[in-house]
Amino acid sequence: MTKQEQEREQAKKDYLAGMKYKDIAAKYEIPINTLKSWKNRYGWQRGAPTKKSMHTKSKKDAHKITKVAVEKITDNDELTEKQKRFCLFYLQRFNATWAYQQAYECSYEVAVTNGPRLLRNARIKEQLKELKQQQSQELYVDANDILQGYLKQATADVTDVVEFETVKRLKWQKNYSKDGKYGPKSNPYDYVPVIDPDTGEQDFYYEQVVKLRDSKKIDTSNIKSIRIDKGEAVVEMYDKQKAMKELIERLPALDELSKHKERKLKAEADIAETKAAILNDNGNDTEAKVAKYLDKLDEVLQGDDDNGS
Known part of the structure; x- marks a missing residue:
């Protein structure tokens, strides 16, 4: 094992133990971006099951692995322990490469080849078919539920999530003087009104104010994503036109x-x-x-x- 591989393995252990990126980067004197690249490339996952455990910890957006499904696969004597783990991980994301990485704790290069190959195994296919049927029975979702979801997306409006208004603001300017209340002692200043020469009154401007509504008071299911860009919140809703198209095709x-x-x-x-x-x-x-x-x-x-x- 090369020095870099040893360093990567130690960094992985620290990451899985809960250490922060900046602390790991400082410990091994490596860039944070390199650390993040290792994490994504080799599928490091906090909370992933250990070799001895058949239980998996699902992400928020992962498919639910029920107790019944775990019991069914645990009782399967035709599969190895790693093959069983592969099945459970696969049901979380339906991604053979990722599932193989988690089950066999290997590199991405190995998993990208062996994952899809293992998925073609007859015993694996039979077990996954049975587990998928079990999942479908426990979801209790029918076509009407899907239509209702599209209907919500098609009728959603951005004002359900954000509120905006135009606010009138008065203009002020700094007036530097030794008696000023603001600024450093070496150069204090006060704020004085900016006077409009045409009206003789304080000048003003209009500001567009956008506020996110309280997530506890709105339906967040219609929000695709929310991110902060240059200090401003950017809200992305699901595509209304796409939802309408899906509805029209079914009406x-x-x-x-x-x-x-x-x-x-x-x-x-x-x-x-x-x-x-x-x-x-x-x-x-x-x-x-x-x-x-x-x-x-x-x-x-x-x-x-x-x-x-």
């Missing part, structure tokens, strides 16, 4: 629905017009008027049938 054909409504309105208008004309016709008796009305109704209904209604 009845809008063109056919519109045509049906148009035909229905036209038929109702024709019937109302005929009814009014018949009632205003003083030259026919009641029986003749009813006959004309029924004939027109049959004509309208026959037209609907011809249009496929």
Whole structure:
């Protein structure tokens, strides 16, 4: 093992033990970026299961590994312990390379080859199939739940997450004097109003103020990400257009629905017009008027049938 490999292994142990990046970097006199690169490249994961344990600690966004799933795979005598661990890790992210790294504690270069290969193992495939079915039964999610999720994304608005307003601010400037209340003793100053020469009053400007709403009072499921960029909060919502597209593809054909409504309105208008004309016709008796009305109704209904209604 080279010196760098030894150093990397020691750094890994310190990282898994909970040491901070800056402390590890100072200890081994290496750049923090190098340390982070090792962490990502070799899949260092705090809280990962030890060799003797079959339990896995899921991340917030990982798929839930239930007690039933762990019991099922533990009872499988056809798989080795590492193969069992591979299955459990795979169910968390469905990433064969990452799962192989965690189960076999190897480098990324080894895992990127052996992970997908192990996934093709017949016994592994059978065990994963059974566990996936178990997960599906415990999720209790149907197509309607997915549609509801898309509906929430399509109708969400950024004002659900942030509030913004235009605020009027008065302008001030520094007035340096020995009696000033602000600044260093060597050069004190006061703030005095900036006067607009046209109005003779204190000048002003408008400031755009954006505030994040309290996460405890909003639905955060529609937020894709929140990050701080140059001291400002940047909120990214899920794509409304994409959600609308998904909904439209799952709803009845809008063109056919519109045509049906148009035909229905036209038929109702024709019937109302005929009814009014018949009632205003003083030259026919009641029986003749009813006959004309029924004939027109049959004509309208026959037209609907011809249009496929």
